[in-house]
Amino acid sequence: MALAQVGAQGQERIAAASALVVGVGGLGCAAATYLASAGVGDLSLADFDTVDATNLGRQVLFGPGDIGTAKAAVAADKLAQQNPAIRIRAITDRLDDSALQ
Numbered sequence: 001m002a003l004a005q006v007g008a009q010g011q012e013r014i015a016a017a018s019a020l021v022v023g024v025g026g027l028g029c030a031a032a033t034y035l036a037s038a039g040v041g042d043l044s045l046a047d048f049d050t051v052d053a054t055n056l057g058r059q060v061l062f063g064p065g066d067i068g069t070a071k072a073a074v075a076a077d078k079l080a081q082q083n084p085a086i087r088i089r090a091i092t093d094r095l096d097d098s099a100l101q
Helices: 007-015 026-038 071-082
Strands: 018-022 042-046 087-091
Touching: 018 026, 026 042, 026 071, 042 071, 071 087
Parallel strands: 018 042, 042 087
Antiparallel strands: none
């Protein structure tokens, strides 16, 4: 809202938007964080992997206490805490046609 180029109308459009992030690794963590912070209203995070100790140096949504937990679920929880005004869905299975409907 602080950006004149976006304004209230632009922020409403962002809040009405949806996004799917496939893979919540190094790039996916950053992308999901920015989308949630921007207020994208409906955010789906898809990743069938679990957090590993080797992820912690580059995947900013995860910490040592998350090791062994589904990446999509952890990321969804952390982002929901950062922006409770948006809807976040964690998809922890491999994607197929039924998972995307």
